[in-house]
Amino acid sequence: MTTDTPPPATPAKPKFGKSQIIATILTLLILVMVFLALKNMGADYGAAWTAIQGMELWELGLITLATIALIIIYVTPYTAALPGLAFKPAFYTRQTSFMISNVIPGGGAWGLAVQYGMLSSYGYGPAPASATIGITSVWNTFVTLSLPVIALIGLAITGQSNSQLATVTLIAAVVVIAMVVVFALILRSESFARKLGTWADKAIDWAARLIHKTVDVDAVAGLLHFRSSIVDVVHDRWLLITLANVGQQLAQFFILYLAVVALQGSFNSPVTFIQVFAAFSFGRLATFIPVPPGGLGTTDAIITGALTTFGMDKNSALAATMVWRAATYFPQVIIGVITMLLWRREQDKKTAAAAGA
Numbered sequence: 001m002t003t004d005t006p007p008p009a010t011p012a013k014p015k016f017g018k019s020q021i022i023a024t025i026l027t028l029l030i031l032v033m034v035f036l037a038l039k040n041m042g043a044d045y046g047a048a049w050t051a052i053q054g055m056e057l058w059e060l061g062l063i064t065l066a067t068i069a070l071i072i073i074y075v076t077p078y079t080a081a082l083p084g085l086a087f088k089p090a091f092y093t094r095q096t097s098f099m100i101s102n103v104i105p106g107g108g109a110w111g112l113a114v115q116y117g118m119l120s121s122y123g124y125g126p127a128p129a130s131a132t133i134g135i136t137s138v139w140n141t142f143v144t145l146s147l148p149v150i151a152l153i154g155l156a157i158t159g160q161s162n163s164q165l166a167t168v169t170l171i172a173a174v175v176v177i178a179m180v181v182v183f184a185l186i187l188r189s190e191s192f193a194r195k196l197g198t199w200a201d202k203a204i205d206w207a208a209r210l211i212h213k214t215v216d217v218d219a220v221a222g223l224l225h226f227r228s229s230i231v232d233v234v235h236d237r238w239l240l241i242t243l244a245n246v247g248q249q250l251a252q253f254f255i256l257y258l259a260v261v262a263l264q265g266s267f268n269s270p271v272t273f274i275q276v277f278a279a280f281s282f283g284r285l286a287t288f289i290p291v292p293p294g295g296l297g298t299t300d301a302i303i304t305g306a307l308t309t310f311g312m313d314k315n316s317a318l319a320a321t322m323v324w325r326a327a328t329y330f331p332q333v334i335i336g337v338i339t340m341l342l343w344r345r346e347q348d349k350k351t352a353a354a355a356g357a
Contacts, residue, residue, distance in 0.1 A: 153173075
């Protein structure tokens with residue numbers, strides 16, 4: 001039996017070159033600009049650190065427990081998207097790729113290659129690896145775009161919105177719903193996926209002619225390959241995949257909320273639960289900026305600015321963001337280094353055993 005869809009190929013290992021050097025320079029510039037922007041807002045890093053030192057032991061304990069929960073939940077999108085994947089290989093793969101993607105500027109390509117390589121070492125070929133990575137990426141994008149819409153709706157329901165925010169909410173909701181509908185139609189109908197790919201090819205050709213460039217892209221083949229690689233898994237496990245990806249982001253949010261509660265001394269004043277959620281949701285959008293790894297700096301500035309706008313003291317807002325960043329970034333980076341070393345040790349043992357046999 002023949003098929004028009006070519007077998008998936010393992011991506012080539014990215015090379016560290018000119019683009020990585022430029023990305024590193026841009027990252028450093030962005031971090032400096034963010035630091036200066038926060039200073040211009042009137043925030044004092046010394047005062048923020050003093051506020052953190054004044055937190056109660058039980059408050060730090062709750063944040064620590066929430067951080068441990070995040071580390072565990074962070075694995076679930078992979079176990080949900082790849083049937084049969086045990087927790088340990090999923091944990092190694094997710095934590096190692098997190099470390100690489102969030103430490104190296106523009107490290108997404110490196111993280112992608114690492115995921116393919118590690119899943120391959122655990123016996124999963126290019127097809128299931130492509131499906132897992134594709135599903136996780138798409139669902140993460142949908143959830144990240146949906147959270148600000150939910151936050152804006154929450155602000156409107158609780159009377160903390162205005163006509164401008166209501167307009168933004170309506171536009172954003174329409175965009176997100178349209179994206180979900182198109183994605184559902186792609187999975188539902190191969191003919192629709194083929195038509196959409198044809199339209200995309202025409203649009204790409206038209207844009208290329210405008211700039212007098214030749215682009216060799218086959219959107220039809222790419223879209224059909226993507227559809228065929230994920231359609232069965234999504235059909236059977238879409239609810240589990242959705243819950244895993246939503247849970248991952250909510251786990252991050254609750255760390256920020258606990259930090260805000262500890263530093264403002266109240267669950268709902270001056271910043272409310274839904275306002276903290278809105279600040280987090282808007283900040284998460286900065287992760288789409290490809291240069292700073294993990295939205296480092298840009299996300300922090302947006303969250304701090306939003307909390308300040310909602311009425312939190314500047315230094316307390318900065319301190320809450322610093323606690324959130326420390327809890328959601330550094331533990332997983334450190335764990336990622338450890339899992340990478342443990343995985344390499346496993347591979348060396350397999351190689352030695354194979355040579356001995």
